[in-house]
Amino acid sequence: MSLKDYIGKLTRLRTGRSGPHERPHKPAFLLAIMSMVETGRMDGNRITYDPDLYALFKKYFEAVQAEDDTVNMRDPFWRLSTDGLIEHSPNAGFEGVVDAVTSPPALKKWRELSSHSSLPPDFYHLLQDPDARGRLRQAVIERYFASQAAEIEHIVREEQGIGAYERVLEEMSETSDPTPSAPADDIRSQAFRRVVLRAYDYRCAACGLRVILDDLVLADAAHLIPFATSHDDDPRNGMALCKNHHWAMDRYLIAPTTGLAWRISRCLDDRIEGQKDLIDLNGRSVILPKQPRYHPKAESLQWREQKLAPA
């Protein structure tokens, strides 16, 4: 299908309605997909229900929602297959079942049916081309969100900025180039957070907790040497930690060492009731990212180790 055909499809989405109001879910989801492609955050032509995509969808959705619209990504993600804009790949044993499921399944069921989805190959191909992508995006904005065009364009530009810094940080982990000049604080901290959390697959490097609710993630992205001291957003100066372990590391009660094990401060005392969980961390291995290029760097680990609070 040609660009013109896809513009036709995008401007004739089967949206839900509430009186004359068209629900914005499907077009907002498509804007999120376009930003994912634009900033190189799609893993090839593969879309998964992940917190990055949810956060991006929510950002567009909140810019365009009417009062009684409620944020929900399952609906547009699943139902865009009936518009011929998404294909859900069935897991082994569920071939033929996926197409028959018309309402979006609960997430547990979704994961059982299908591990990922994709765009029709010619649509994916068109979105790679900046000019075609711009025209497709413009068609969606003009058709559904003409009165909110300025807000949407602001999000598009902000995402371009965050995405560009994400690429810089990812490339840093392959070289030893010094930190390049950083963009504005909110842009750089969002990019650092995304790269580090993805590298650790949203899992705490101390206890292994991994909890995701839509766009909400239990783990934080922590700097090993604080940014204020190091000005270093290299993902190897970062670590994903749950709220408790982030708090404890920031207060120098626990530290990852150059031997990639956890050490605890001597000021923790196993005779004090309630400190056992932190004390038990002593000597345990750091839970590392799958890709070695994101493993923490020695100088950052050394800094943490030396800073452990004395007894």
Ligand SMILES: [Zn+2]
């Ligand atoms: Zn933890």
